Structures are given as structure tokens and as C-alpha cells.
Amino acid sequence: MRTEGPLFHMHEVTGEMTRIVKEFLEGKNLTLLDLNRLRVYMHQWVTYTVDKPPTYQNILVMNQSELMDFYVDELIPRGIDPF
Numbered sequence: 001m002r003t004e005g006p007l008f009h010m011h012e013v014t015g016e017m018t019r020i021v022k023e024f025l026e027g028k029n030l031t032l033l034d035l036n037r038l039r040v041y042m043h044q045w046v047t048y049t050v051d052k053p054p055t056y057q058n059i060l061v062m063n064q065s066e067l068m069d070f071y072v073d074e075l076i077p078r079g080i081d082p083f
Helices: 016-025 032-047 056-061 064-078
Strands: none
Touching (some): 016 032, 032 064
């Protein structure tokens, strides 16, 4: 049973999360499945941070554009970079 926070995406053994993260950061349109995976990854990452934004739960329902805006406008200024 894991008791620590989520693992960095590059430690995931299939390489799928790294591909999804790269495509997201490059502005490529993600499939719904990939977007859902990214949402869960980001949500898990942010959940374990101390200075998380009060609206972090919304990550789970954000579209790709909203997720990028949240990353740039809310997470990065707080020093939270899951990528």
C-alpha cells in the first residue's frame, strides 16, 4: 500500500503519461481518454501539495483549455509543477 504522494509521470512504466504530458504541453488536442488520464494525474499531484488552490477539485472536470489555463495561472505561480 502506497502512503506517499503520486509518482512523477516519467516513472510510469508504459510511457503513456509522458506522451500525454508532452502532447498537452505542445498544445496538441488530447483524446478524451488521454484528457481523463491527465486530469487524474494532475489532481493526484496537486492533492498532495501544501499550497494547492481552493478550486483544485475542478481539475477533474476541466476541458483541455481550462486545464492549461489552470496550470499556467494557478499552479505555476504557486510553485506547483507536476510536469
